[in-house]
Every structure is written in structure tokens, then in C-alpha cells.
Amino acid sequence: MRKYSCLLLSLIAIFFSSCESSEELQDWKNASWSEIKEEASSTTVNFMMWQGSPIVNDYINNYVKPTLKKKYNITLNISSGQGPEIVQLMMGEKQAGSEKGQVDMVWINGETFFQLRKIEGLWGPFTEKLPNSQYIDLNNPFIGIDFQQEINGMECPWGINQFAFVYDSSKTPDPPKTLAELETFVKVNPGTFTISNDFSGMTLLKCFMAEMSGSPDGLDGEFDQQKYDTLSAQLWDYINRNSKYFWKEGQTFPKEHSKMDQMFSSGEILLSYGFSEGGIEDKVLQGLFPKSTKGYAWENGTVLNSNYLGITYNATNTAGAMQVINFLISPEAQLKRAEPSGMNANPVLDISKLPAEYKTQFEKITARQYGPSLDELSENAIKEPAPEYMLNIYEDFRTYVLEK
Amino acid sequence: MKNKEKHIGFILFVVFAVLPFTLAFGYALLYSFGVIGIVNEGFTLKFWKEVFTSSTLGVSFIYSSVIALIGVILSVSLALWIVLKYRESFGNKYLSFIIYMPLAVPGIVSAFFTYQLFAQSGFFARLSYQLNWIETAQQFPDLVNDNWAIGIIITFISLLTPFFILLYLNIYKDERIEELSQLSRALGANKKQIALKVSLPIMLKKSWVLIVLYFIFLLGAYEVPLILGQESPQMLSVLILRELKQFDLTKISEGYVMAVLYTVVIMSATVFIFSRKKLRNNAY
Structure with a gap:
């Protein structure tokens, strides 16, 4: 009998603790950045992204992952998937009523943003909560508007490029x-x-x-x-x-x-x-x-157009995802991302808004040898x-x- | 004891085969009527109407059937020809290795091989260019992603023929066709008569269920037509997957309608084949 009551009590405890954590999920919109930062430390973030480019993979695996671990003690897990796979996964989880998603954050473009918005698959608004978003010019129509729809903080710009x-x-x-x-x-x-x-x-x-x-x-x-x-x-x-x-x-x-x-x-x-x-x-x-x-x-x-990072509606580690995204749009990470020998990607940051030390570093980046620059186009x-x-x-x- | 084993077998069959299939089929059916699905608004027949009024599925069915039929007929013919003509050579281990090796190659790898060999920028096109047979890539015949599905059929043949060779070699031995042929010869039959009236009828009769099953298998092939097919018309699985993954989320249910229809047709065909087989077996 005693054994059964113990079991019952522990079940009740699990039930209440799960209620508590779902309440906590709601709270991140109003939490302070230091609270978010504290919560994110020593956690794991699951990131679903397109893994079709060896250069992007190299940037993530050999720069982003170790730096996150060192600076914030965050373990970043990558799973492979782009547009349709992300949408299918979100639709499946929504259909199943899953509260705890497999993925915390996703790399998306306007096409997927439109679909995810339709099924309410994203969590937010969160962009303006990120300290590094101050360096992004969200009033730039090529950044703040995605497929003619204002992003309204539901996704955070990560890169910008031209066809x-x-x-x-x-x-x-x-x-x-x-x-x-x-x-x-x-x-x-x-x-x-x-x-x-x-x-x-x-x-x-x-x-x-x-x-x-x-x-x-x-x-x-x-x-x-x-x-x-x-x-x-x-x-x-x-x-x-x-x-x-x-x-x-x-x-x-x-x-x-x-x-x-x-x-x-x-x-x-x-x-x-x-x-x-x-x-x-x-x-x-x-x-x-x-x-x-x-x-x-x-x-x-x-x-x-720009490409963006979003947090899933059922992310289990919202705070961690915000910390990772904040790092990915930091001048440091964007500078690394812009290196001609690496990803050679256009920074999504407004260089004029950056602290002086980074401004000069971004200006020093050598021009492309073969492809046209974004400024030219x-x-x-x-x-x-x-x-x-x-x-x-x-x-x-x-x-x-x-x-x- | 035997009865108990039979029961366990039946339970395992239900749990691992019937139940998942029924659940998946039920899910697809509900989705096709808009009953479930995140962006669906409740029961509707509009997806079914849409699929029936558009010719896409019908065209794809015919297209897939023709390709699968040609693939099976050519593979079976080639296998029969090789077995009847060269069966003695299979004692040679190098030759048998070459013939059987494709059995170990997955479909998707085979499709890539075909692409690398037969594309207009592939191996044979480059060879032809080096030999001055062609001057530009476009002059090389269109063999992949082409209108006649030649690339798909070549790959199907390369995948199926080794299997049928193996099958026919065994049938040849098990059915003692060698002895029957000798007997026929003793009774005055010539080579052609032996092949057409003795060997072939026995081998085909013994293998027809497998031939039909392989036809169904090719009908639903995915990777090979995905890599080597054209954008329109598409083979069934490629079409259904495309509909299920499409950009317009409000039309995903049309993919489920196609999946349901395809399953019903294939299931009916399979049940029909096996019930006939059973009838025939009972008749003996």
C-alpha cells in the first residue's frame, strides 16, 4: 500500500512540475535578459537547419558550437532540415498536441515563415528582447519586412542576400x-x-x-x-x-x-x-x-531578402534558443560569418550602429575575388x-x- | 502447441503489420476529407473533387504503369534469355559476381550511377566528345530526365534482372527443366520448340506472382524516378510526395486523396492476385 502511495505522490509531483514548466515557458516574454541568460546556462538547444553547404556546416560546427559552449556553457545540437521538413515537423507536432517539441529553433526564409505563421508554429515576439538586436536596422524594408509582412519580432534576421x-x-x-x-x-x-x-x-x-x-x-x-x-x-x-x-x-x-x-x-x-x-x-x-x-x-x-532564425511554438528551451540567437547576431559571430575564407556572408547588422572596434574590423574585410558584392547589386x-x-x-x- | 504458435503468429501479424497500416490508412483517409489537418476546416469533399477533376493522377497512373510494365517485361525477358542461353557459364565465379553484384546495390545508388553514366554531361557523353562523335553536350541523346523515361527503365532493368536470373536458375534446377528438355529432344522436338513449349511456360508459370509483385513494386518506386524522371508527368510516389510537401498548405489533403486511391488500387490488385492463386492451389 505504501509503495502505491509513493508512486501516486511522485506522479502528482511530476504532474505539477510539468505544469510549472509550461507556465515558465509563457514567462520568457516578460523575463529580464539576465534571467534568460541565467536559465540558458548549462542547457542544450536543438537547432534545425539546412546542412547542404559544407562552409555553413563548418562555421556552425567549428566556430558556433565551441564558442557557445565556452561562453555560455550551452550545447548546440544540430538536426538537418529545411523549409518543407520544418513545416511538416511542426504540423505533425501540432496535430499530435505535442507540448515539448523536438526542436527549439529553426533557420528559415520568407517562404517557410509564411507557412509557419499560417499554422502558428512560431513562438514570439522575441527579437527586440535580444540585446544584440540593437545593431540591426529593423526599419530597413529588406530586413524588417518578409514577403511583404512585417516580422513583428516573430523571427530574428540572421543574414541578408540578393538573387x-x-x-x-x-x-x-x-x-x-x-x-x-x-x-x-x-x-x-x-x-x-x-x-x-x-x-x-x-x-x-x-x-x-x-x-x-x-x-x-x-x-x-x-x-x-x-x-x-x-x-x-x-x-x-x-x-x-x-x-x-x-x-x-x-x-x-x-x-x-x-x-x-x-x-x-x-x-x-x-x-x-x-x-x-x-x-x-x-x-x-x-x-x-x-x-x-x-x-x-x-x-x-x-x-x-533576408533569412531568419525562429523559435518553435513548443520549444523546450526557449531561453537557451534566445541566447543562441542573440549570439548568432552578435558583431563577433557576424564578423566571423563574413570572413572571405569562411562563409563570406553579408552581415545583417547595420555597421554604422556598431561599436568603433567592430566597425573598423567589418570595414577591413577584403572584397570578394570573384562574386559581386551586395553593395554592387x-x-x-x-x-x-x-x-x-x-x-x-x-x-x-x-x-x-x-x-x- | 501448434495452435498456440499459430495464434502468436496471428497476433504478431496484427500488431506489426495490420494495425500500423490501418492506423496510417485511417489517418490519410481522415486527412483527405479535411477532418484532421492543422489548416483544414472540417469535413469536405473538395479535395476529392479536385483530384478527380484534374487529370494529373490519371496521367501519372498510366505513365507509371507503362514504365513499370516495360521495366518488368524487359527484365524478365533478359533474365530468361540469359538463363536459357548461358546458364552453364554461371559456374564461372567472375561472371556470376558481375551478374549478381547489382543485387547488393540500393536503388538510389543505381539511379546515381545511371545519371553519372548517361546524362548529357555524364561519362558516355564525355567519351563521345573525346572520340569526336559529338561536338556539344546537347548532341548526346537525351537519356536521363527525358520524355521517354529511358534512364528510369535502364535502372529498373539493372535492379531487377539479376534477381530474375537467380530465380530462373533455381526454377530451372528445381523443375528439372534440363531433364524435360532432354526428354523432349528424344521425342523429336527442336531447340525452338523446347524453349517455347517446355522451358518458358514452366518458368513463367512458376514466377508469375513474383512478376506481378515486382510490377507493383516498380509502380510505387520513388528514388529512381525522383532522380531520373522529368517534372511532368511524374511517377506516382514522386507525385504523391510532391503534393504532401507542397508550398500551399491548404492543398496538402489532395496528396492524401492520391495516397488513399493508390493504396486502394494496389491493395485490391494484391488481394485479387492472391485470392486467385489460392483458388488455383485449392483446385489442384
């Missing part, structure tokens, strides 16, 4: 910069251009659509169905009229952008594109792209249009181009 076109200057001295020039280009060089059926390809189509609208900010503001219908009809007409000059005569399109990198390096296609200013620098340094590779923005502009930058444009372009590209 760029990529070409080999030894093979293509004068690459196209407008839709009219592209039309001529594909006719002169048949089979050397294509559109990947993924986020990169759809971003390209958004840039094309913006050009058809007549100005770089033609797609700004809320989704406009009428505008979309008019512009998309022109876009599909343009693509279908020229697709016979595309790769494989437009009979099929590559599933993923990574395939385009391979095709570009083997010379199968002459014109490629991608985020992170085309991803040229590291690919030339790795020997994948020739040294004559160059990048540029479209005359009407290419999309400039940002004159021709356009904002991400509302997510509905992406939704419709994905669907209609399949209907009017792939399945035609």
Missing part, C-alpha cells in the same frame, strides 16, 4: 539583362537556359514578373489578383513562346537548383542564377565554377512580393508550362 544571375565571362561576354535580351540570347544559344522548379526558379519568375509590371516595385503591396492574372498571362506566354530554345527544348525542367550548378559547371547551360549573390565565391574557390564566373543583377532588379534590388504571388506562380508554372 543574382551567374555567367562565365569567357564564354558569354555580354549576358542578357532584360527579358527582351534574354529572348535573343536563348535563340542564339539554344539549350543553355532553363528554370528550376523550386524556390530559386520561382524567384526568377517573380523577377521576370516585376519587369513585366514595368518597375522594380511593381509587385509591392498586398496581393492583387487582377494584376497577377494580367502579368502571369504575359509571363506564361513569354516562357511558352521561348521554351523550345531552353534546355532540353523546354520539354522538361530541372527539379532543383543544385542540378543547375552542376550543369553550369559542366557547360551544359550558360546562364544560371541563385541567392547569396549567385553563390559564386565559394563555388569558384571550391573549383566547381571557372574563375571567369561573374554575377550581376537584372536591369529591373532581382529579389533582395543592391541598386537593382526588389522586395519579395506577397506570398500569394509565389503560391500562384508555383501552381501555374506547373499547369501552364510543365504540364502543357
Whole structure:
């Protein structure tokens, strides 16, 4: 009998302690930073991120992890997953009513932010709670607004980059910069251009659509169905009229952008594109792209956007996640991230807001050898249009181009 | 005692096979009607209507069936031809190693091999370029991610043929086809007659259930068509996964509708095949 009462008591104790911890989770929005810092110490944070780049992995494994351990005694566990996997995981956990998620923080872009917001998969607002957020210019529309929606502290900017076109200057001295020039280009060089059926390809189509609208900010503001219908009809007409000059005569399109990198390096296609200013620098340094590779923005502009860190709605270590994110946006970590021999990523920080010591260090960073810098391209930058444009372009590209 | 073992076997079968399958199927069914799902708003038939009014699933079904059928027919034919013509050579350990090695290679690796060998920037294209047979990559025939699914079929053949060779070598031995052939020869049959009227009918009859099961297996193949297929039409598993992982969360239920339909068709086909087999076995 006594044994059973002990068991019952311990069960009750566990029940109350779990109630207590869920109350604690709610409290982090009002807690002071020192309380958060204290709570985060000696804990483990689970971070789900895209692990497709050896350079990013190297930065996380050999710099972020040891530094977090040393400075805050935080163990950072990485699990692999990007956009759809994160959304699927969150949907599954929500469906199962799971209070304790497998993941505390995630690396996301606007596409995933839109989906996670839809299922209320993120915890926040928290960004302005982070001491280092003072160095980020949240009023910059390319940072504080994601897919035409204000981030409202529900995700913290981590990096900023622009979509760029990529070409080999030894093979293509004068690459196209407008839709009219592209039309001529594909006719002169048949089979050397294509559109990947993924986020990169759809971003390209958004840039094309913006050009058809007549100005770089033609797609700004809320989704406009009428505008979309008019512009998309022109876009599909343009693509279908020229697709016979595309790769494989437009009979099929590559599933993923990574395939385009391979095709570009083997010379199968002459014109490629991608985020992170085309991803040229590291690919030339790795020997994948020739040294004559160059990048540029479209005359009407290419999309400039930020990528973010979010905390999951059911994170078990909210305080730890906040501490890790605060570290990742610190001048120290962003400086390391910007090193040309490392990730070579654009800092999301406003350099003018930084303490003098860091200001000079950021200014000292050597320019890229091969790829264009963000400053060179940002004159021709356009904002991400509302997510509905992406939704419709994905669907209609399949209907009017792939399945035609 | 035997009865007890039978019971345990049945319980294990229910717990590890029937129960998970039923739960997953039930989940998919509820999702397809919008009853569950984070962004769904309750029972609706709109996802079913959407799938039935669009031709995507139908086209994918036909496309997958044709590819699977061609893959199976070519693999079985090749295996039969090799076994009937070269079975003596299998005593050679190097030859048998080469023939059986693909059995140890997973589908996804095989698909990558095919891509590396047959793509327009692959090994054979480079070789052709070095030999001055072609001047640009585009001149090399389109063998992967192509309209005719040639890359997918080549990979299916490389995966299935070794298995069928192994199977037919055993059938040849177990069914004593060698002796039957000698007998036929003694009775005056020529080589062609022996092959067409003795060896082939026995081997095909003994293996038809496996042939059909492999057809179903290829119908649902995922990695190979994912790597080597084109964007439209897509084979069934690739299409269903694409729908389940799509950007527009409000349409995920359409993926579950497709999954439910696919499961129902495959289950019915399997039950039909096995019930017929049972009937036939009982008839003997």
C-alpha cells in the first residue's frame, strides 16, 4: 500500500512540475535578459537547419558550437532540415498536441515563415528582447519586412542576400539583362537556359514578373489578383513562346537548383542564377565554377531578402534558443560569418550602429575575388512580393508550362 | 502447441503489420476529407473533387504503369534469355559476381550511377566528345530526365534482372527443366520448340506472382524516378510526395486523396492476385 502511495505522490509531483514548466515557458516574454541568460546556462538547444553547404556546416560546427559552449556553457545540437521538413515537423507536432517539441529553433526564409505563421508554429515576439538586436536596422524594408509582412519580432534576421544571375565571362561576354535580351540570347544559344522548379526558379519568375509590371516595385503591396492574372498571362506566354530554345527544348525542367550548378559547371547551360549573390565565391574557390564566373543583377532588379532564425511554438528551451540567437547576431559571430575564407556572408547588422572596434574590423574585410558584392547589386534590388504571388506562380508554372 | 504458435503468429501479424497500416490508412483517409489537418476546416469533399477533376493522377497512373510494365517485361525477358542461353557459364565465379553484384546495390545508388553514366554531361557523353562523335553536350541523346523515361527503365532493368536470373536458375534446377528438355529432344522436338513449349511456360508459370509483385513494386518506386524522371508527368510516389510537401498548405489533403486511391488500387490488385492463386492451389 505504501509503495502505491509513493508512486501516486511522485506522479502528482511530476504532474505539477510539468505544469510549472509550461507556465515558465509563457514567462520568457516578460523575463529580464539576465534571467534568460541565467536559465540558458548549462542547457542544450536543438537547432534545425539546412546542412547542404559544407562552409555553413563548418562555421556552425567549428566556430558556433565551441564558442557557445565556452561562453555560455550551452550545447548546440544540430538536426538537418529545411523549409518543407520544418513545416511538416511542426504540423505533425501540432496535430499530435505535442507540448515539448523536438526542436527549439529553426533557420528559415520568407517562404517557410509564411507557412509557419499560417499554422502558428512560431513562438514570439522575441527579437527586440535580444540585446544584440540593437545593431540591426529593423526599419530597413529588406530586413524588417518578409514577403511583404512585417516580422513583428516573430523571427530574428540572421543574414541578408540578393538573387543574382551567374555567367562565365569567357564564354558569354555580354549576358542578357532584360527579358527582351534574354529572348535573343536563348535563340542564339539554344539549350543553355532553363528554370528550376523550386524556390530559386520561382524567384526568377517573380523577377521576370516585376519587369513585366514595368518597375522594380511593381509587385509591392498586398496581393492583387487582377494584376497577377494580367502579368502571369504575359509571363506564361513569354516562357511558352521561348521554351523550345531552353534546355532540353523546354520539354522538361530541372527539379532543383543544385542540378543547375552542376550543369553550369559542366557547360551544359550558360546562364544560371541563385541567392547569396549567385553563390559564386565559394563555388569558384571550391573549383566547381571557372574563375571567369561573374554575377550581376537584372536591369529591373532581382529579389533582395533576408533569412531568419525562429523559435518553435513548443520549444523546450526557449531561453537557451534566445541566447543562441542573440549570439548568432552578435558583431563577433557576424564578423566571423563574413570572413572571405569562411562563409563570406553579408552581415545583417547595420555597421554604422556598431561599436568603433567592430566597425573598423567589418570595414577591413577584403572584397570578394570573384562574386559581386551586395553593395554592387543592391541598386537593382526588389522586395519579395506577397506570398500569394509565389503560391500562384508555383501552381501555374506547373499547369501552364510543365504540364502543357 | 501448434495452435498456440499459430495464434502468436496471428497476433504478431496484427500488431506489426495490420494495425500500423490501418492506423496510417485511417489517418490519410481522415486527412483527405479535411477532418484532421492543422489548416483544414472540417469535413469536405473538395479535395476529392479536385483530384478527380484534374487529370494529373490519371496521367501519372498510366505513365507509371507503362514504365513499370516495360521495366518488368524487359527484365524478365533478359533474365530468361540469359538463363536459357548461358546458364552453364554461371559456374564461372567472375561472371556470376558481375551478374549478381547489382543485387547488393540500393536503388538510389543505381539511379546515381545511371545519371553519372548517361546524362548529357555524364561519362558516355564525355567519351563521345573525346572520340569526336559529338561536338556539344546537347548532341548526346537525351537519356536521363527525358520524355521517354529511358534512364528510369535502364535502372529498373539493372535492379531487377539479376534477381530474375537467380530465380530462373533455381526454377530451372528445381523443375528439372534440363531433364524435360532432354526428354523432349528424344521425342523429336527442336531447340525452338523446347524453349517455347517446355522451358518458358514452366518458368513463367512458376514466377508469375513474383512478376506481378515486382510490377507493383516498380509502380510505387520513388528514388529512381525522383532522380531520373522529368517534372511532368511524374511517377506516382514522386507525385504523391510532391503534393504532401507542397508550398500551399491548404492543398496538402489532395496528396492524401492520391495516397488513399493508390493504396486502394494496389491493395485490391494484391488481394485479387492472391485470392486467385489460392483458388488455383485449392483446385489442384
